[in-house]
Amino acid sequence: MSVVIELPPDIEASLADQAARKGISLQQYLRHLLEQQVPARVKPATPAERAAFWRHTAQGLPHTPPLSDQAVSRKTIYDTRG
Numbered sequence: 872m873s874v875v876i877e878l879p880p881d882i883e884a885s886l887a888d889q890a891a892r893k894g895i896s897l898q899q900y901l902r903h904l905l906e907q908q909v910p911a912r913v914k915p916a917t918p919a920e921r922a923a924f925w926r927h928t929a930q931g932l933p934h935t936p937p938l939s940d941q942a943v944s945r946k947t948i949y950d951t952r953g
Contacts, residue, residue, distance in 0.1 A: 883897075886900065886901065
């Protein structure tokens with residue numbers, strides 16, 4: 872796809888100078904700048920990939936035993952509220 876953008880000469884010169892300092896053409900530099908503004912297309916992770924990521928993230932965390940049924944009972948949580 873081609874898009875034509877009319878820039879003031881001073882802006883064009885500044886962009887061309889920045890591109891030259893990077894050793895690329897003005898067209899390549901402008902494309903790079905524009906691509907940075909577009910969010911990357913991320914492929915949704917599969918359930919297996921999400922599980923692997925979770926396991927990797929949880930590695931090294933201390934083992935915490937589950938709370939007892941009494942500790943999470945409705946009576947224990949709301950008893951002080953009347």
